[in-house]
Amino acid sequence: MARQRVGKVLGFVILVCIVLILIIASIMVILVKKTFRYETYINGIDCSFMSVETASRKLEREMRDAGITLLFADDKQYSCLATFFEVELNNEDTLKEILNKQILKSEDSQEYNQVELYSVNEDKVKEYLSSLSVFRESNIRKPQNATLEFNSNNLLQIKPEVNGNEINLDEACDFMVEALKKGETTIDFREITKIKPEICSDNEELISQMNYINSVLSTTINYTLRDGSTYTLDANTMKDWVYQNDDGKYEIDIDGNVKNFVDELNKKARYLLTSTKFKATDLGEISVSFGRKTYANINEEAEIARIKEKLGSAEKVKFEPKYKSLPDYTNLSTYVELDLTRQRVWMYVNGKCVVNTPCVTGNVAGGYSTPAGIYYLTYKTTDTYLEGYNGDGSKYKSHVNFWMPFNGGIGFHDAAWRSTFGGKIYMTNGSHGCVNLPYNAAKTIYQYINTSIPIILYAS
Numbered sequence: 252m253a254r255q256r257v258g259k260v261l262g263f264v265i266l267v268c269i270v271l272i273l274i275i276a277s278i279m280v281i282l283v284k285k286t287f288r289y290e291t292y293i294n295g296i297d298c299s300f301m302s303v304e305t306a307s308r309k310l311e312r313e314m315r316d317a318g319i320t321l322l323f324a325d326d327k328q329y330s331c332l333a334t335f336f337e338v339e340l341n342n343e344d345t346l347k348e349i350l351n352k353q354i355l356k357s358e359d360s361q362e363y364n365q366v367e368l369y370s371v372n373e374d375k376v377k378e379y380l381s382s383l384s385v386f387r388e389s390n391i392r393k394p395q396n397a398t399l400e401f402n403s404n405n406l407l408q409i410k411p412e413v414n415g416n417e418i419n420l421d422e423a424c425d426f427m428v429e430a431l432k433k434g435e436t437t438i439d440f441r442e443i444t445k446i447k448p449e450i451c452s453d454n455e456e457l458i459s460q461m462n463y464i465n466s467v468l469s470t471t472i473n474y475t476l477r478d479g480s481t482y483t484l485d486a487n488t489m490k491d492w493v494y495q496n497d498d499g500k501y502e503i504d505i506d507g508n509v510k511n512f513v514d515e516l517n518k519k520a521r522y523l524l525t526s527t528k529f530k531a532t533d534l535g536e537i538s539v540s541f542g543r544k545t546y547a548n549i550n551e552e553a554e555i556a557r558i559k560e561k562l563g564s565a566e567k568v569k570f571e572p573k574y575k576s577l578p579d580y581t582n583l584s585t586y587v588e589l590d591l592t593r594q595r596v597w598m599y600v601n602g603k604c605v606v607n608t609p610c611v612t613g614n615v616a617g618g619y620s621t622p623a624g625i626y627y628l629t630y631k632t633t634d635t636y637l638e639g640y641n642g643d644g645s646k647y648k649s650h651v652n653f654w655m656p657f658n659g660g661i662g663f664h665d666a667a668w669r670s671t672f673g674g675k676i677y678m679t680n681g682s683h684g685c686v687n688l689p690y691n692a693a694k695t696i697y698q699y700i701n702t703s704i705p706i707i708l709y710a711s
Contacts, residue, residue, distance in 0.1 A: 288353050291361045293346070294368050294434035303346045311340040314369060314434050321427075322439045323385045324416035324446050331379060337372040338431055364433065371431045377424045386420050393417050394448035399461055399501050405486035406468055407461045407493070407501070411452045417445040460501040464493055467503055469565035472558060474572055476520050484512055484558065505562060513554045520572040521546045527625070529580045529707055532588060532597050536581065539709045542624010542658075550575045580625070583705065587663075587696065589686060591621060591710040594673045596663075596688065600699050608692035609673025611666070614681035617642050621677075621684050626657040626706045631697060637664065639683055647683075652690065653697040657706050661685055665693035 287306060291298045296313055298306040314333055321329040345365050353361070384390055394415030399407045422443055430438045450457055468486040475481055492508045495501055524547055529539040549572045561568055580586075588597040591612055598606035613619035619642075631654065638648045639660070649668070656662030666672075666687035688696070 287350060288361055291349075291353070291363075293349065293363045294365055296434070303343050303350060306346055307340050307343050310346075310368070310434075311338075314338050314340075317436045319431075320437045321383075322437065322441060323418070324414070324441055324444045327385055327416075329383060333431065333436070335379065336375045336431060338369050341367055341370045341432070366429075367432050368434055369432050371428050373424065373428050376427050376431070377420075380420060380423055380427065385416065385418065386423070391417050394445055396448045396450035396499075397452045397454060397457060398450075399457070399464075401490055405490045406465050409452050409457065409461065412448045412450065414447060415445050418443060456500075463563070464501060464503050466563045466565050467505070468493075470562050471567040472561060473567075473569045474516060474520065475569060476572065477522055480519075482516055482519050488512070505559060509555050509558050509562075510551075513549070513551050513558070516554065516572065517549045517551060521548045523547075524577070527578070527580050529709070530583075531590065531709065531711065534590075534711055537709065537711065539580065539625060539707055540623050542622055542626065542708070545625075547574050547577060549573060578705075580705065580707065585699075585704055587700065587704065587706045589706070589708045591623060591677075591708060593711060594675075594677055596686065596692065596696075598696050598699060605699060606692050606695050608689055610692075611669060611672050611681055611687040612677045613661075613684040614679065615677060616679045617681070619681060619684045621661060621682075621686065621708065622658065623708045623710055624658070626708070628700055628702045628704065628706065629656045629662075630702075631655045631700065633697070637685070641683075651693075653693040655693075655697060655700060663688055663693060663696055663700075665690045 286300045286302050287298045289299045291301075293306065293310060296310055298309065301309065315338055317333045319331050319333050319336075321331070323329075345368060349363050380386060392413070392415050394417065395413035397412040398410045400410045402408045418440060423440055426440065426443050427438055468489050471483065471485040473481050473483050489503070489508070492503045492505065493501060494504065524541055524545045526538045526540050528536050531537045553573045557570070557573075583599070584602045585600050586598075587606075588599070589595070589610065589612070594610055594612065596606060596608050596610045597604055612621035633653055634650075635654050636648050636650050637654065638646070640646055649666075651664040651666070654662060654664050661684045663686045666682075667690065669687055672687065672689060
């Protein structure tokens with residue numbers, strides 16, 4: 252009897268257990284179909300074992316009551332409540348989709364971030380942001396690139412960049428609306444703020460530009476001139492050669508400015524040539540005046556080349572100007588020679604004397620003396636008339652067959668009106684300054700002479 256009673260109790264217990272298991276299983280099935288799984292997070296909010304309706308209420312309540320933190324440049328921070336922006340759950344369809352996914356398949360992750368989870372009153376967002384001081388025009392600062400500037404030594408140094416806080420109100424409104432729709436409670440506006448400039452102090456290209464230009468500016472060239480004075484090329488002058496090109500890069504214009512510097516150097520370094528040596532016929536070496544202003548000029552090409560070679564070395568050097576080769580009149584092979592004292596003209600072509608003739612030069616008594624000097628033919632022509640005025644004011648007009656001016660209105664020409672040449676005729680009955688020649692002598696000179704042949708006049 253006891254055994255039968257125990258068996259009946261055991262059977263009853265088993266039956267109850269089975270029923271409970273079935274009930275629990277049914278409840279679980281119902282729960283699985285009606286609620287979210289354990290550790291389900293929707294936009295960061297725990298919705299475990301909640302129905303769509305319950306989760307909806309929780310999501311809306313927590314977001315509506317949430318505090319919103321706004322972060323801006325310059326460590327500016329503002330706080331407000333989401334309720335001001337009338338944040339509401341957009342619709343439950345999104346939550347139903349999540350639940351259906353959980354029913355249909357097992358997912359490794361149960362964290363869901365929905366982009367359009369909430370609706371937001373965009374006008375309220377703009378109203379709030381417009382009230383913030385960070386959007387006032389007077390408070391907005393554009394980022395400024397690091398630049399180069401001159402220091403007290405006329406060398407370049409980096410002027411550091413300036414961080415900005417420039418932010419567009421419309422862009423910020425869109426940014427905040429999108430964040431609130433996703434349920435974000437900390438909104439970092441620095442993501443859309445123009446803070447860092449394009450070029451900072453550590454920019455390698457900027458540093459490279461500075462170093463190169465400074466290597467040029469650190470070069471000093473001192474020219475010692477003939478009078479003992481100096482003319483200097485250094486940073487004080489070259490700082491004005493530095494500029495920014497269309498791309499904003501710093502450059503130094505060496506080519507154009509070195510030429511300008513050498514032009515100025517030539518003005519200071521050139522000197523007046525007064526006389527030179529010449530081997531006169533039958534006299535040997537004598538001193539001959541140049542007759543007109545003739546300068547020894549520096550060799551500009553040579554100076555430009557050696558300045559460019561030194562610039563960038565950061566050295567301090569001393570130069571004496573290099574001059575162009577001075578004309579050598581002691582070893583001429585082709586030239587015209589006139590001795591005003593001996594009243595004679597010679598012409599040499601390739602070392603051979605082709606003309607040796609007496610002449611008549613300017614009338615000394617009448618104040619028409621032919622000036623000594625070294626000249627070159629201006630042009631030549633035939634069959635022409637020479638016109639001018641005599642000392643008494645009367646006009647003259649003389650026909651000549653060969654006319655070869657070399658010093659203004661002074662030149663060689665034949666003089667058919669003269670029967671004799673040379674001697675002392677020029678002292679009282681000379682020309683108006685020209686060199687009168689016999690016909691054949693004038694013809695021969697005309698045949699050989701050109702603008703590159705020196706004409707040397709002197710008084711022995």
